[in-house]
Amino acid sequence: MTAPSGPEKRYLDALAAGRFEIQKCKTCAKHVFYPRVVCPHCGAGELGWVAPSGRGTVYSTTVVRRKPADGGDYNVCLVDLAEGVRMMSRVVSIPPESVKIGMAVKARIAEGLVEFTPA
Amino acid sequence: MRGSVAIAGVGLAGCGEAPGWSEMEIAAAAAKNALADAGLTARDVDGIVIASTNIFMSGLALAEHLGVHPKFTESSMVGGSSFVGHLVPAMLALNAGLCDTILVAYGSNQRTGTGRAEAGRYKMALDPQPFEHPYKPFNPPSSYALATARHMHQYGTTRTQLAEIAVAARRWAQLNPEAFSREPLTVEEVLKSRMVSDPLTVRDCCLVTDGGGAYVLTRAERAKGFAKPPAYLLGVGAAHWHRQISSMPDLTVTAATESGQRAYEMAGVGPKDVDVVELYDAFTINTLLFLEDLGFCKKGEGGAFVSGGRIAPGGRLPVNTNGGGLSCVHPGMYGIFLVIEAVRQLRGEAGARQVQDAAVALAHGNGGVLSSQITAILGTQDTL
Secondary structure (H helix, E strand, O other): OOOOOOHHHHHHHHHHOOOOOEEEEOOOOOEEOOOOOOOOOOOOOOEEEEOOOOEEEEEEEEEEOOOHHHOOOEEEEEEEEOOOOEEEEOEOOOOHHHOOOOOEEEEEEEOOEEEEEEO | OOOOEEEEEEEEEEEEOOOOOOHHHHHHHHHHHHHHHOOOOHHHOOEEEEOOOOOOOHHHHHHHHHOOOOOEEEOOOEOEOHHHHOHHHHHHHHHOOOOOEEEEEEEEOOOOOOOHHHHHHHHHHHOOOOOOHHHOOOOOHHHHHHHHHHHHHHHOOOHHHHHHHHHHHHHHHOOOOOOOOOOOOOHHHHHHOOEEEOOEEHHHEOOOOEEEEEEEEEEHHHHOOOOOOOEEEEEEEEEEOOOOHHHOOOOOOOOHHHHHHHHHHHHOOOHHHOOEEEEOOOEHHHHHHHHHHOOOOOOOOHHHHHHHHOOOOOOOOOEOOOOHHHHOOOOOOOHHHHHHHHHHHHHOOOHHHOOOOOOEEEEEEEEOOOOEEEEEEEEOHHHO
16 A cells, blocks of 8 residues: 555546556556556556557447437447557547447547547 | 255235335335245244345345344345345355245335435445446446447347347237236337437336345255245356456356356256246347357357247247346346246246246346346256
8 A cells, every 4th residue: 555546546647637547567467447456367466557559449339319408419438449458438529320349549538538539 | 056945935026116115115025925925924034135226234124124033144236136146145054054944035116216316326426437437328228238239240130139039028028917018019119119328229128117026945855845836946156257348358248158057067957958048138138148158049149049039939948938127027126036937937837928847947147237147047846
């Protein structure tokens, strides 16, 4: 417990400062997302922080249907980052139903969240 | 372990709409019916098992309500799969001699109860899930929609094939006077109904009802003395690999592959030996994935397998014979109803929907978002 905060706060603080950083295990060298205390791949506890490339591929996608008065339909998807980890996110700048599985996407930070645009 | 414990009584209460009834009252009413079915009262119970999404320390609350001073209490919460999963600790406790008669119960007023939106907001605040909730998935449907979209992409599964699952469930429900939704339903109607989270329409999603269920479990040698023929627990297996959908390794393969294998091994049977199948169908994709993962067809072939009415009344494989969560009852968590329908089929009590000569039944529970997978195999006396 030597770090000033847990990994979740560390991740969110970096995002708030405009930096998208994920964990990488110092023992097995695999990337880890979401941020954790223990490496879920090898069980070791030494996880460092790295900046991912931001490149990813849509693994699956859905359009959440919402009344126009409540803001209209929006995209929710799962993106596999080039580093081999998966995260929930959204693809923006195209209609939600135009997001397709296998689409190459690029990360950006908006309102303290990681979201994606077509690459 | 095989055949060491048996279900001696089952009961339902408040299924559909039960306005004015609290969750614990619905659970207690189901418990009373299950005990009466076994020829018992709450005075005979020395083990209490329950799970609830809302009631804090639900095991204590149920025992208090019934006036039971239990020797064994269990209230593990693994979502809707809980009441299939409860068979594991209950079996161990009975075999260890910790108690003799275990009551497993559930009740929910999800449809007519008040204050549920407010409770949802509190739960979100207590368990923020910062890596999913900010993107506003409409859960649980959106998580199951993501799995559906991936299965369609990878295996060419179609919305029409998924709609066949909803139609088969409805046709079973039409044979069950206790089912909530019994009006005719066609594939076209499923496809044209309101989209919730693509590619799932409202008819690909389970009902939201009130309802409760309960069953009574005891050691096999004691079960013979009760009012009805016992349904023996031949095998059970539980597995989970994730909680949130973003952490599921492969959205087309569930931990049912593992839970099913362990249940089959304990029971000494395989999918070809199963006469009647009860699968946790919170969404149409569930039925398809579990048919594949439990070995009734190969991975990727679920869509073709369910086509042509194969799992509907009169089809080759009877699946979700009460009408399932899609058309019979789904009060938040459905697991206990899988076990109850399996027992009724094995006893030959299922009326117009009875599967002839049902001797081996499989009940498969799902919890979370394809997260917790628990498979139980039950059999008649002849299967021991």
